[in-house]
Amino acid sequence: MKEFMLIFRNSNPAPDTPTPEQMQERMNWLAGIAAQNKLVDKGNRLSMGQAKTVLPDNIVTDGPFTEIKEFVRGYIVVKTTTIDEAIELAKGNPILKMGGSVEVRALLTPGENN
Amino acid sequence: METFANSHNELLPQLFRMEYSKMTAVIGRLFGLHAIEIAEDIVSETFLKAAEVWRVNGKPENPTAWLYTVAKNKTRDYLKRVNLFESKIKGTLPLIIGNNELEIEQDLDFTHQIISDSQLAMIFAVCNPVNSTEAQICLALKILCGFSIEEIASAFLAKTETIKKRLLRARANLRNPSFKHALSHPVDASPARLEAVLRVLYLLFNEGYFSKTDDHLIRKDLCSEAIRLTLVLTEHAATNTTETNALLALMCFQSSRLDARANDAGEAILFEEQDKSLWSKELIAKGNYYLVNACLGNEISKYHLEAGIAYWHTTPTGQNKWEHILQLYNQLIILEYSPLTALNRAFAIGKVYGHKQAIQEVKKLNLTDLNYYHALLGYLYADTNIEKAKIHYEQAITLSTSISEKNTLMKVLKRLKAQG
The missing domain is CATH 1.25.40 (Serine Threonine Protein Phosphatase 5, Tetratricopeptide repeat)
Structure with a gap:
């Protein structure tokens, strides 16, 4: 088994608090992964409001803002035998219906080469 | 002692089941964990004496008090004998250090408080992760519940020899010097230890509820013993946590359906076909009470979620019942994977979104x-x-x-x- 991080991105400005239906759909999807015993970390949703960016030379800016394309909204970690299987899991995420995207990235184990 | 529990005298086996574990706990705490067998022997001898004396003289006016007095005397005699031997003959320190006779007298008072404290200490001693969970359950049944080896074997569908060996090994592990003080008070009720204890009680209950055996009486016994022990935890501030209450609520809700789950032939009756008038309203009410207590904190354990599901099962259909159940199963499977939870969740999907979608979900499960x-x-x-x-x-x-x-x-x- 290999671990993959699914990173959810959306540039579509949607409210921080999803509707009960959206929550339910997301929970069904997440629990469906857990039911296959493929969930490693249920991850977190990331705030859009409380966000700062730290730059070199002690510069701190507000944002990133949701207007920025492909704003990171959250992540989870799954375990599957291949990246294709992880992609199949990602395809069910409701963010895709809202104009978002899911990035699938393998987690590297210590000593593993890229 | 095994023969004793099977004796035909009606009162004694009943008293045995009720009092054996209490007396063993109180006396056992005096001797320490490495010598639980001494306490068990003393209590067993007490019951044998009761069988002899009561047969001749008839049963005493207050049988329980009679048992307590005899057990107390036997303990006192035993200590005198051993301390004499240790100090006079071997020249070593007495078996019990730091307890003068007055303290021993007090510790051997079988008041409700002392019994409850001792049982709590014994529960924590027995539910010790040093043993496998299976062995912990066996020990719990033997020491905390007063089950005979035959009864344990029939509950596990195992040979008595297997159970005997398992108990021997488990006891040997507990005698390990590093656990010698495990019975001292105050009980170490750290979150990790309490969690381990709750887990054993949960499994003990499940052993009865989803038992391998078809013996309905033993199954009921296992469930009610698990409830009794969990109730002991609610009697002490350190262990009366929201998680404990959630577990107790779960046990009450599940038990409320015990009589409706099997027909006279012992065959399982599917949930939807159960005669709901056979569900115990009293146990459902108790379940509600403990579930309210469980929700006083912010913590959501798997017992909270399972109790929530069991609660919804006691309610009539409608009111989005299955939507609630599905949400709880979603949270439960994310919290802790188990094949049974995965399948139960798929069943709930069938109720909410139809069988077709549920079939797709089940097929992904690889079970x-x-x-x-x-x-x-x-x-x-x-x-x-x-x-x-x-x-x-x-x-x-x-x-x-x-x-x-x-x-x-x-x-x-x-x-x-x-x-x-």
Whole structure:
């Protein structure tokens, strides 16, 4: 088994608090992964409001803002035998219906080469 | 002692079941964990004496008080004998250090408080992760519940020899010097230790509720003993946590259906076909009470979620019942994976989104070697694809190891075959 991080991105400005239906759909999807015993970390949703960016030379800016394309909204970690299987899991995420995207990235184990 | 529990005297076995573990706990705490057997011997001798004396003289006015007095005297005699031997003959320190006689007298008072404190200490001593969970459950049944080895063997569908060996090994592990003080008070009720204890009590309950044995009485006994021990935890501030209350609520809700779950022939009755008038209203009310207590904090444990599901099962359909159940199963499976939870969740999906979607969900689960997997698929296919339903029910019957379960599944299959 290999671990993959699914990173959810959306540039579509949607409210921080999803509707009960959206929550339910997301929970069904997440629990469906857990039911296959493929969930490693249920991850977190990331705030859009409380966000700062730290730059070199002690510069701190507000944002990133949701207007920025492909704003990171959250992540989870799954375990599957291949990246294709992880992609199949990602395809069910409701963010895709809202104009978002899911990035699938393998987690590297210590000593593993890229 | 085993023969004793099977004695035909009506009162004594009943008293044995109720008092054996209490007396063992109180006396055992005096001696320390490495010598639980001494306490068990003293209590066993007490019951043997009761059998002899009561047969001749008739039962005393207050049988429990009689037992306590005799046990106390026997303990006192034992200590005198041993301390004499240790100090006069071997020249070593007495067995019990730091306890003068007055303290011993107080510790041996069988008041409700002392019994409860001792039982709490004994529960924590026995539910010790130094032993495998299976061994912990065996020890709990023997020491905390006063079960005979035969009764434990029949609950586990194991040979008595196997249980004897398991108990011997488990006791030897507890005698390890590093656990010598495990019975001292105050009890170490750290979150990790309490969690381990709750887990054993939960499994003890499940052993009864989903038992391998078809013996309905033993199953009920296991469930009620698990409830009794969990109640002891609620009597002490350190262990009366929201998690403990959630577990107790779960046990009450599940137990409320015990009588409705099997027919006179001991065959399992499917949830939807149960006679709901047989559900115990009293236990449901108790479940509600503990569930309210469980929700006083912010913590949500798996016991909270399972108690929540069990609560919804006690309510009539409608009111988005299955939506709530599905949400709870979603949270539960994310919190802790188990094949049974995965299948139960798929069943709830069938209730909310229809059988077709549930079938898709079940097929992703990769649990083809479980009988429940096939029983569930059989159920979900029954109204659309009777041929597939039959195949899955047949596979479920082949995989099942319980006779009553096989019988129940065969009845369903027969009904399907009659349909076409």
